[in-house]
Amino acid sequence: MNDMRLTERAVTEKAKMSARGVQVHYGTNHALKDVDVDILDKTVTAFIGPSGCGKSTFLRCLNRMNDTVASARVTGKIEMDGQDIYDPRVDPVQLRAKVGMVFQKPNPFPKSIYDNVAYGPKIHGLTRTKAELDEVVESSLRKAALWNEVKDRLAAPGTGLSGGQQQRLCIARAVATSPEVLLMDEPCSALDPIATAQVEELIDELRAQFSVVIVTHSMQQAARVSQRTAFFHLGSLVEYGETGTIFTSPRDPRTESYITGRIG
Amino acid sequence: MSDATGHKTSLLEPDARTKARNAAERRFRLMGLSAVGLGVLALVVLLSSVLGNGLSAFQQTSISLTIPLDEKKLDKSGKRDPAVMAKVTTVGYGKLIQEALKDMLAEAGVDDGGLKPKELMGLLSKEAAADLRDRVLADPSLVGTTLSFNAMANGRVDGFFKGRVTLKSAERDANITPEQLQLAQRMADAGLIKTGFNWAFLTNPDASELRPESAGLGVAILGSAYMMLIVLVLSLPIGVAASIYLEELAPKNRWTDLIEINIANLAAVPSIVFGILALALFINFLGLPQSAPIVGGLVLTLMTLPTIIIATRASLKSVPQGVRDAALGVGASKMQAIFHHVLPLAMPGILTGTILGLARALGESAPLLLIGMVAFVKDYPASPPQGFFDPASALPVQVYSWTQRADPAFAERASGAIIVLMLFLLTMNAVAIILRRRFERRW
Ligand SMILES: Nc1ncnc2c1ncn2[C@@H]1O[C@H](COP(=O)(O)OP(=O)(O)O)[C@@H](O)[C@H]1O
Ligand SMILES: [Mg+2]
Numbered sequence: 001m002n003d004m005r006l007t008e009r010a011v012t013e014k015a016k017m018s019a020r021g022v023q024v025h026y027g028t029n030h031a032l033k034d035v036d037v038d039i040l041d042k043t044v045t046a047f048i049g050p051s052g053c054g055k056s057t058f059l060r061c062l063n064r065m066n067d068t069v070a071s072a073r074v075t076g077k078i079e080m081d082g083q084d085i086y087d088p089r090v091d092p093v094q095l096r097a098k099v100g101m102v103f104q105k106p107n108p109f110p111k112s113i114y115d116n117v118a119y120g121p122k123i124h125g126l127t128r129t130k131a132e133l134d135e136v137v138e139s140s141l142r143k144a145a146l147w148n149e150v151k152d153r154l155a156a157p158g159t160g161l162s163g164g165q166q167q168r169l170c171i172a173r174a175v176a177t178s179p180e181v182l183l184m185d186e187p188c189s190a191l192d193p194i195a196t197a198q199v200e201e202l203i204d205e206l207r208a209q210f211s212v213v214i215v216t217h218s219m220q221q222a223a224r225v226s227q228r229t230a231f232f233h234l235g236s237l238v239e240y241g242e243t244g245t246i247f248t249s250p251r252d253p254r255t256e257s258y259i260t261g262r263i264g
Numbered sequence: 265m266s267d268a269t270g271h272k273t274s275l276l277e278p279d280a281r282t283k284a285r286n287a288a289e290r291r292f293r294l295m296g297l298s299a300v301g302l303g304v305l306a307l308v309v310l311l312s313s314v315l316g317n318g319l320s321a322f323q324q325t326s327i328s329l330t331i332p333l334d335e336k337k338l339d340k341s342g343k344r345d346p347a348v349m350a351k352v353t354t355v356g357y358g359k360l361i362q363e364a365l366k367d368m369l370a371e372a373g374v375d376d377g378g379l380k381p382k383e384l385m386g387l388l389s390k391e392a393a394a395d396l397r398d399r400v401l402a403d404p405s406l407v408g409t410t411l412s413f414n415a416m417a418n419g420r421v422d423g424f425f426k427g428r429v430t431l432k433s434a435e436r437d438a439n440i441t442p443e444q445l446q447l448a449q450r451m452a453d454a455g456l457i458k459t460g461f462n463w464a465f466l467t468n469p470d471a472s473e474l475r476p477e478s479a480g481l482g483v484a485i486l487g488s489a490y491m492m493l494i495v496l497v498l499s500l501p502i503g504v505a506a507s508i509y510l511e512e513l514a515p516k517n518r519w520t521d522l523i524e525i526n527i528a529n530l531a532a533v534p535s536i537v538f539g540i541l542a543l544a545l546f547i548n549f550l551g552l553p554q555s556a557p558i559v560g561g562l563v564l565t566l567m568t569l570p571t572i573i574i575a576t577r578a579s580l581k582s583v584p585q586g587v588r589d590a591a592l593g594v595g596a597s598k599m600q601a602i603f604h605h606v607l608p609l610a611m612p613g614i615l616t617g618t619i620l621g622l623a624r625a626l627g628e629s630a631p632l633l634l635i636g637m638v639a640f641v642k643d644y645p646a647s648p649p650q651g652f653f654d655p656a657s658a659l660p661v662q663v664y665s666w667t668q669r670a671d672p673a674f675a676e677r678a679s680g681a682i683i684v685l686m687l688f689l690l691t692m693n694a695v696a697i698i699l700r701r702r703f704e705r706r707w
Contacts, residue, residue, distance in 0.1 A: 100594065103586065
């Protein structure tokens with residue numbers, strides 16, 4: 001925990017997304033209880049907590065992926081730039097173009113590397129010519145630190161890459177639609193340490209352009225990459241604040257026991 | 265070995281428990297092997313019986329005649345007008361054939377055994393004169409020339425060379441005499457009777473009870489092809505659309521559960537029930553024609569739909585959720601996620617299910633019997649779309665109606681038709697496998 005980068009770059013205090021009183025029920029299972037969180041602009045926010053405490057559930061509220069779960073019921077208010085994302089007038093498809101997502105298990109499309117990255121820009125009509133599209137694909141792959149490894153085989157299937165490369169391809173795919181917020185659900189859990197280090201480095205670079213929310217099981221990772229940390233326990237948000245504060249002087253005894261390894 | 269402790273046994277010698285387990289495994293293997301063996305045996309018996317009975321249907325004995333087409337007899341006016349020439353009936357053409365046959369025997373020096381002209385003609389198919397007449401009317405310029413004409417041998421003569429008819433059986437046969445067969449044998453020895461591949465079996469329409477040698481599958485193959493076309497065009501889009509709706513879009517509630525159960529039940533409904541439905545709905549209520557491929561196609565579509573829906577839903581289900589999440593996660597709409605990502609991945613399963621459904625429909629006979637497709641149809645249906653409304657037959661029904669006829673020559677034809685049907689089914693299954701391989705992608 002001595003490798004904290006949070007001091008290296010100033011943190012803006014402007015909230016990009018704010019959640020108030022968010023509750024999620026899966027059928028009768030009350031999975032998320034009354035969560036208030038502000039996601040700051042150009043900041044990496046980490047969600048930590050034991051398994052099953054609702055981190056993914058909350059993350060999926062932020063881009064309305066929970067809409068695809070039939071039994072899920074979301075209440076409360078989540079705003080992005082002051083607009084309620086659960087307003088009936090909001091089309092979740094449009095929201096998801098602005099709030100990109102990277103999943104726990106790398107899930108590239110069974111298509112070529114190029115098509116994987118080009119898919120988002122294509123369906124959103126972000127580019128007009130093939131040259132523009134090529135450019136977006138290249139810059140996205142560069143941002144995901146994958147360009148040098150795949151530039152000679154863009155037509156090869158994305159599913160043929162190694163696990164770490166696949167996850168970076170998924171990041172490139174999410175970045176290609178120029179989202180404003182990037183959600184990552186345990187992006188490194190399937191990766192080896194070297195690939196993990198690459199992805200972490202990447203997250204730190206992405207922070208210059210987006211706000212990044214990352215769910216992680218590893219407290220070291222949270223400490224390394226994030227400026228803000230939220231600790232969830234049994235569906236409630238226990239503590240939320242500057243990463244340094246959470247790890248050095250947590251206010252809540254549950255947070256302290258978790259980060260010292262006594263619950264989890 | 266120190267079995268007394270119960271723990272320290274030699275690794276080199278299996279203990280009692282291991283022995284029992286291994287024995288159980290051996291027994292299970294043996295049972296499985298015998299089950300497979302039984303299945304293979306049944307298949308071999310079935311195939312050899314069908315092939316043994318039916319392969320000879322693809323051979324046909326024929327007599328090639330050289331017939332001078334005399335203008336005076338066929339077209340007195342000399343105008344070559346088919347309408348006028350049609351006045352000459354098959355009797356007139358029969359006479360020409362009779363002369364030609366006599367001349368041929370005389371020329372080859374084959375003793376005609378003192379047979380009367382009528383008995384001589386009995387060697388040939390009753391269809392021969394009509395065939396010749398059709399050919400001349402279709403091409404009037406043949407009149408005045410000398411035509412070399414391949415006349416089919418009578419079914420009994422054909423059977424004689426295939427071993428189905430013997431001199432002994434001919435004694436009790438009103439349709440043939442031993443003397444006729446002996447003449448046929450002499451003609452064969454002189455090279456006047458030949459056996460060749462029976463294209464007419466694949467192209468001719470059905471023929472009446474007395475002319476088995478000219479009965480063919482042409483109308484049945486066309487009818488089956490038309491119906492398969494209708495089934496494919498209707499059931500694939502409807503089935504896939506219904507599956508996509510049910511699997512990807514519909515809310516999961518009591519109604520969709522009910523629909524799901526009903527589709528599963530529908531797939532198990534006996535096909536004859538579909539026939540009754542078709543009779544009531546399409547023929548009696550909607551007034552569509554009987555024996556028409558359109559009605560057969562519609563009822564087979566109804567039967568195939570549940571199969572396709574079940575196969576399609578299964579293959580949609582087997583597409584990993586991650587693919588949908590990935591597409592939705594970059595902001596694709598539900599339709600885009602389905603059509604760009606889920607459907608292509610489900611394609612091999614959908615196509616396999618569709619082809620297997622089609623194959624089942626191709627072999628189905630019960631519902632077709634009920635809608636009158638068993639009728640005797642001599643005329644080819646027109647080309648689509650109006651051909652869909654013309655009377656036609658179907659392969660399995662043709663098999664059925666041939667097995668109903670008395671002449672053993674039709675039993676041979678029925679087995680031959682089964683071989684054709686099975687070849688079609690084999691081809692369809694092969695196509696299913698090829699499509700599956702081609703579309704299959706790993707993820
Ligand atoms: N799709 C779902 N359907 C029903 N229950 C779910 C679903 N996803 C998560 N849950 C439940 O919600 C709770 C929180 O899960 P989750 O958000 O995945 O936790 P975490 O990501 O922190 O491990 C768990 O009790 C889990 O069983
Ligand atoms: Mg999770």
